[in-house]
Amino acid sequence: MGRVLAAEHDPYEISPASNPWASHLPALLDLLDGLARNAVNDTNATSLGFLNHLRQIEDRVLAANQGTAAFLERLGDIDKLAAGQEQERQMLDRALHEAIDFGARVRADILASHHALRSISGAIEQMNGELVRIGRISKEIGILSVNASIESARAGDAGLGFSVIAQSIRGLANDTQSITERLRPLVHKMHSEVQANGFEAGRSALDASGSKLADQLTDQGALLSEVAQKMAGMSTSYADLIDVKRQRNAASRKAGEQLEDEIRSALASAQTGDIIRQQIELIIDVIGQMRAIAQTAPDNTTVDVQLGALMESIANSYVMKIQHDVHQGVTGMAAAQPSEDLPRFELF
Amino acid sequence: MADILIVDDSPTVLMSMEDLLRRFGHRAIRANSAEEALSKVAGGLAPKLVITDFHMPGKNGAELIAALRSKGSLRFTPMLVLTTESQRERRNEAKAAGATGWLVKPVDPKQLEAALAQLLPAA
Numbered sequence: 001m002g003r004v005l006a007a008e009h010d011p012y013e014i015s016p017a018s019n020p021w022a023s024h025l026p027a028l029l030d031l032l033d034g035l036a037r038n039a040v041n042d043t044n045a046t047s048l049g050f051l052n053h054l055r056q057i058e059d060r061v062l063a064a065n066q067g068t069a070a071f072l073e074r075l076g077d078i079d080k081l082a083a084g085q086e087q088e089r090q091m092l093d094r095a096l097h098e099a100i101d102f103g104a105r106v107r108a109d110i111l112a113s114h115h116a117l118r119s120i121s122g123a124i125e126q127m128n129g130e131l132v133r134i135g136r137i138s139k140e141i142g143i144l145s146v147n148a149s150i151e152s153a154r155a156g157d158a159g160l161g162f163s164v165i166a167q168s169i170r171g172l173a174n175d176t177q178s179i180t181e182r183l184r185p186l187v188h189k190m191h192s193e194v195q196a197n198g199f200e201a202g203r204s205a206l207d208a209s210g211s212k213l214a215d216q217l218t219d220q221g222a223l224l225s226e227v228a229q230k231m232a233g234m235s236t237s238y239a240d241l242i243d244v245k246r247q248r249n250a251a252s253r254k255a256g257e258q259l260e261d262e263i264r265s266a267l268a269s270a271q272t273g274d275i276i277r278q279q280i281e282l283i284i285d286v287i288g289q290m291r292a293i294a295q296t297a298p299d300n301t302t303v304d305v306q307l308g309a310l311m312e313s314i315a316n317s318y319v320m321k322i323q324h325d326v327h328q329g330v331t332g333m334a335a336a337q338p339s340e341d342l343p344r345f346e347l348f
Numbered sequence: 349m350a351d352i353l354i355v356d357d358s359p360t361v362l363m364s365m366e367d368l369l370r371r372f373g374h375r376a377i378r379a380n381s382a383e384e385a386l387s388k389v390a391g392g393l394a395p396k397l398v399i400t401d402f403h404m405p406g407k408n409g410a411e412l413i414a415a416l417r418s419k420g421s422l423r424f425t426p427m428l429v430l431t432t433e434s435q436r437e438r439r440n441e442a443k444a445a446g447a448t449g450w451l452v453k454p455v456d457p458k459q460l461e462a463a464l465a466q467l468l469p470a471a
Contacts, residue, residue: 260371265457347463
């Protein structure tokens, strides 16, 4: 951007050399030209920078909106899956309660059957014991009747009646013994059958209940397996959702930070407009000083001195690169250093 | 949160600085000239920080700082001068008038944040 001022390039054509305007005005005008160029360049840079920031903001907003739309779409699927999972969970809950109730009923039935069979078996055993006692008693009565017959024979005629009674008693004892003997195998058979067939029947009932229970548990196992698969799918979906959410959160946070930086940069860029205004005001100020010198300086020597002072003031004040180059090109003197070396913030 | 008086004749700079200060958790009180700033201080405003442009119609930034320093309530209040890169000489002038430091326009948000952290550590 710096201009190289050749000696033959003098668009203002002011001479002769004795006139101090001839030696200073072209350089001053070149410096003013540099200032104006700075203003134009800054304007362009500001506009481009501002547009660039706004474009980046727009891109980030669009990206954020797309991410949000995808996230909401994914969230809709998760809602449907969650509703289905809830239905499956309710079905499973009902099936499990049915299984528990059925098992409880089967257990109660089996326990009741065993209890009844045990009670019957006990009664038959007790009955068998009583029959044994009856048999023993009838034998003792038989012996007593024999003894009574012997005693009645010793009594002679007086014992004839008693002998008849003794014989009748022996006959009853024999009958009782006979009935007892016949009953004992029957009771034994009943006891054996209760012991064998009764408990066998209980086992059969248990087997039938167990089979039914097994069938139900098989059905519910299949249902549980299906539910488990859906739950696994649900877990995967939830994991995906959490991952997507985490990614979206991270992306949103990053996008937000970038957006904030862009907005701050855009706001900072807006300040450059004011810098340009001040540069133009400085140009106007320099022109005003030149006009004052032209109007008030009493002679060429004074003009020479004042214009020289003005140039040095500009050189010391304006440190932008282009003015630095122009100043060196015109005067051959080192101007103030370019601004890149200066800090942008300092506490005194 | 601190009240910060921002003085500039440019509406763009005022708007920009106000927004930046708000983002950093502070409240900006705007004045578009040194005279308006002095009037607000005379009305009882006691900002924790003053940030003023240098080049303004009427009193410039250095003159404003000198005037504010003469007020007892703002004698020790930090005051920053906003300058452009081409106004290095003005910084010295501002320093002589009592400025605490300077910021180059356009103000970099991070440097403004750093300046606020140094000047308003408790805010």
